[in-house]
Amino acid sequence: MCAMNGNFFLNCRRRDSPPKLMIGELEVFSLSIENGSMIASISTAHRCYDGFGNRTSDINTSVKLGSRPLRFSDTRNKLTAFGCDTVAYMGNTGSFWSGRVSICANESAKLNESSCSGIGCCQIPLPQSLKSLNLALLSIRNHTNLGEFMPCDYALLADETFNIAEFQASKDKSSSNVTIEWVVKEKNCPDDPNSEVYGCSDNTTCYYSKNGQGYRCKCKPGFQGNPYLGCV
DSSP states (O other), rough: OOSGGGGGEEETTTTTOEEEETTTEEEEEEEETTTEEEEEEEEEEEEEOOSOOOEEEEEEEEEEOOSSSEOTTTTEEEEESSSEEEEEEEOOOSOOOEEEEEEEOOOOOOOTTTSSSSEEEEEEEOOOOOEEEEEEESSSSSSTTTTTOOOOOEEEEEEOOOOOOOOOSEEEEEEEEEEEEOSSSSSSOOOOOSSSSSOTTTTTTEESSSSEEEEEEEEOOOOOOOOTEEEE
């Protein structure tokens, strides 16, 4: 196993074509050692209605990062509600629930393609230290006044690259990209850098995450490399 420990093991799932890089059940697109983060994909929640307000599909999303020292980025992700007559809400295993309402009366409503203003799209930030997430949707009037205009509502976790126009035009709205942060250990930096429990390598210092407990590593000034393998 080419990883510090099982918490950071990335699996190349070859049964997919093309193969996918996975951590647990999440597909990973990119990694940043410097920022202590990765870009991964999670499913969107959605509800769809016919022209008479009858629900035709209803899918919620549940994501658990488990015991790994991972958490959803509270600064780079936002809960995003997309649709009309839409209530999107998020929560975890019991400590919090939060929601947002997106409303537009009919097809004459103008969506702002540069920001989620509450008309057809709205966003709220995430709390810190979030390791599990449930996404679900409600409708205030069951789309009864909308006919076939925007028949589906979506709740998704979107990172800072989210583009409203691209999402609206996309034929595949089944997933979105999110930023997940990690710490090498969910503990304080050891007083002795030569300690066996120290998670950083040679010529490094540790610094604390601003998103929950734990620390990461970086090279000392004048050195470069991977701080978890050694800086030179």
